[in-house]
Amino acid sequence: MSKSSAATNATDQELQLRTSFVDDVKGIIYTARENAVRSVDFERVQMYWRLGERIFVEEQGGQERAEYGSYLPKFPSRLNTYKTLL
Secondary structure (H helix, E strand, O other): OOHHHHHHHHHHHHHHHHHHHHHHHHHHHHHHHHHHHHHHHHHHHHHHHHHHHHHHHHHHOOOOOOOOOOOOOOHHHHHHHHHHHO
């Protein structure tokens, strides 16, 4: 094996190692992004579920069945109060 052939092989191996390293880093970043998106989506679903549940409980007012429509006119005026809490 000549010196130039050995140097070429060493350079090829270094390039493969660097490519492997870069691919690993890309994979780690991609996986983290995907996990973050799933976590945010899960938290958003939980938030909407809890909001819906809370509105449902408020609407029922301790009764077995709510009187639908009686609660809705009051609700928008309360939203302004809740917005100040955020």
